[in-house]
Amino acid sequence: MSSEASVPVAPAVSRAAAAFPLTATQQGIWLAELLQPGESGYHDTAVSRVVGELDPDALRAALTDAQRHHEALRCRLTTTGDGVPAQVFDVDAVDWSYREAAPGTPVERLVGLDSSEPFDLETGPLWRVRLIRTGPAEHVLIVVTHHLVTDGWSHGVFLRTLLGCYLARTQRVRPALPAPGLTYHEWILDKVRREREAQQPDRVREAAARLVDAPRRWAPPGLADGPAGPRRAALLPVPLAAPRIEALRQSCRTVGTTPFMALAGLFALLLARRTGTGEVVVAAPVAHRADPRHAPLMGCMIDVVPVRVEVDPAGPVRDAVVAGRTATVTALRHLDVPYRGISRALRLPPGDADPLTNLSLEEFNAPLGTHRFAGLEIETLPRVALRTRHDLSLSVPAGVSRSPELLVPADRWRPGTVAALAEEFAELVTAF
Template sequence: VGQAVVVLREDRAGEKRLVGYVVARDGGCAPAALRRALAVRLPDYMVPAAILVLDALPLTPNGKLDRRALPAPDFVPTSYRGPCTPEEEILAGLFADLLGLDRVGIDDSFFDLGGNSLLALQMIGRIRSTFGVEVPIRTFFETPSVVSLAPQLGRGGTARLALSPRRDDRSNAIPLTPAQRGLWLLDQIEGPAATYNLPLALRLSGPLDAGALAGALAAVMERHESLRTLYVENDEAEAQGILLPSPLGANFTLIETGADELPARLAQAAAYAFDLSREPPCRVTLFRLAEHHHILLIVLHHIAGDGWSMAPLLRDLATAYAACRENEVPGWAPLPVQYRDYTLWQRELLGSEADPNSLAAQQLRYWQAALAGLPERLALPTDRPYSRVASRRGDHLEFSIDGTLHRRLSGLARESRATLFMMLQAGLTALLAGFGSGTDIVLGSTVAGRTDQALDDLVGYFVNTLVLRVDISGDPSTRELLTRIREVDLAAYANQDLPFQRLAELLNRPRSLPLFQVMLVLLNTVEPNFVAPAVTGELEFVTTGTAKYDLTIAFAERRSADGMFQGIQGSIEYATDLFDRDTIAHLAQQLLSLLTAMVEKPDQVISTLYSIPECKK
């Protein structure tokens, strides 16, 4: 091949396909052979649906590619197979809807089409709602296409209890969820702090109507009860106290500021310490820099929301703003449930731990066995020793993985029937072992916790923390390590319903010896976006200057509209009590080097891949 180009075409409405065009270097090119060669290296959705051989690529008078002059192919459906049964048809529709695709063939792998662990858990929830059966997460990973998954529907267990509005007396006190109770207890012990704040800043450009924005925020707080809930002690038990809807009042502030003062003012507002028993867990500040230039800062306490919550929050805010500008009522669909419904449903779903057949008891048995003999502490390359009381002060450092390594990491994960998260976990696990953390590597991670479709658009604290414990003894190869990690992670996903706070209470470790010190997160939730009339919104980075754990390594994939790998953005949040910035920069660089070596030599034992000098103590 002398020249080649691939474009995304839509020659028929609603049918977008990749089409390749090549100019042969010497002799002829066989399109079928080229497609087979690409299929070895690329996931199915990145392989062109057709390849045309041209004498020359069409050019514009300026010498650039003339995309309009590229001929349309005559498609012959050789790789796509449509559904043959009603079950396959429904499954294919569920796949396509969740993955944002026009259609899905019954042979297409969910993960090759862009699926990941988070989306797999969502798909299981949709299958549960649609078919009334429970498909285990391991089964989904092992049969990820429509044609292989459809026969499993008849073998699935009875679907779990569906989430629906609870018919409780709305005047009754609602208990805290175990996750909320954990944050409430921390707040009681440590006092109000910004450690668990979730700040979201938007740079708004255009003629903003501040009055309409204030009205929109009030409407969003009315829509989501979690945004107007107090957390109080009632008859010696903690409870949620839901306030009646009201204007924003003290929760909305407009501040005139200049660009020079903005960073300090943003940081100060993001670090606001909520009094959870006296005020709603959400504050909004609008910074006006110029007539058509504002920064909107929303600070949400984690007890009332999570990372996923930010997308529906901003979507509802944009809808309400557009309505308030016209003095209209927002035209959104009613939410199927509120957080109080989830609270009561979760208690019913888990059941009593005294009942050995309950979900809580079954999952508790798994976690007690999985975490038996947990090491006291990972030996991390800290610059300073641990103090008796952590200050929770933190900083962050950003780094990036380029598109080429991104593609190779995803490819190796796919070959190993794993996910990109598992591949990144393998890199971090191997890195920590190389820095002297031992062979029993324990990491924390999160799952969305939205196991019922009714929760998709609700603001609330649903995320759950999992403890992922991997044995790296015996000097495995990268492929062998991926196999171990896959088994650990799938088992953890299958037991994700037991609240982490309850597990921590039962294991009863001292606060100075947490279950894990290092958190690993792949941010694959929908990115928050604000789309409103005459105003454009762009996310602005803001930090609280705190660290929840010794280290939090977060990754976010970047992909083009047609699914091409564009790199992974990485960030390390670290406790400044323990680490200097230079040490964290060194860790990031070594992680990149190790990931590169792992994809280049996946069958080589990991000890031969290290290029890590002795870590300074």
């Protein structure tokens, strides 16, 4: 029996008449989506296997609860009279379906078109959920969210909200969702204001000056020339055992740096040794969540900063780690200067690929592993159906809780090249 009618939920606040500007990051995502709908690399797919007596009706109701709680899940895009994109938060529909599949069906086949089917940006919602029954007490849960309304941090925010609401629904009580100290649209208005202040000509020129003579494209042996194809990505773990990862954290404390900064320097050293060029530029998405009030918010709350790292290809790994720390700190000084503004200052043509670099470095902080909740065993599955906008990305789990991964467009690389890169990177980490 459905629990939909028995659990009261506070109605969503309608913002149909209120249109809010897009942040600079959202503007770049919007443009990329217009150029390649569904193939832009901005669809975020999270897949979980759920074992136990799952109540689909309670889950469906919990999704509605989550949407009413998080403004980002009610977002759609519109255009103003002069054609400028804006966002409103008035969507009250949940794109949801429940179906059955044969036991043992590969996850890639289950995800299928759901991961790349374009969203209707004007009508929304900009997320979809598919629950697939694969056995008597087993389901696969697929959540696809457009990056216009999410970021890496939002994975955990959404999951905690959904599970809390699901538990309440199964117990037929009202979901207890605390009121946020700051709303998402308030964060957006403040972010846009800070971006406008940061776009003063002197600030933009200062941020762009350190990249004027920087290399644009890293081109090692084994990487094909020309534009990327359909952006379908392969994910390859760096072969590091748990003791090596713990040793990395300890070594970082000795040097006085974070693991992320250390890996940025070692990543630059890896790239430099492949080409003999001691400078690389990587694009790094950085979350704007310094204020504790930001922690419970879901949304696109990131900036991308170009990090220029200078290393000696023949130098010691410790020097590369220090270079990674220096480069990251320098880049963060210009965090509020929009990435697209820097590109324009450098007079780089816009396009469907990153205009500054073909390399990226991300911190991936989505919940991983297996969790037990409300009589269910929930296992987060490896990422599938990925698209990538860069030729090589290093994905670092938050806190370096497990091994980093290399993310590449598979059709752009000669077989075996990326595996060799992963091995060489593991050797650099071990040497440090």
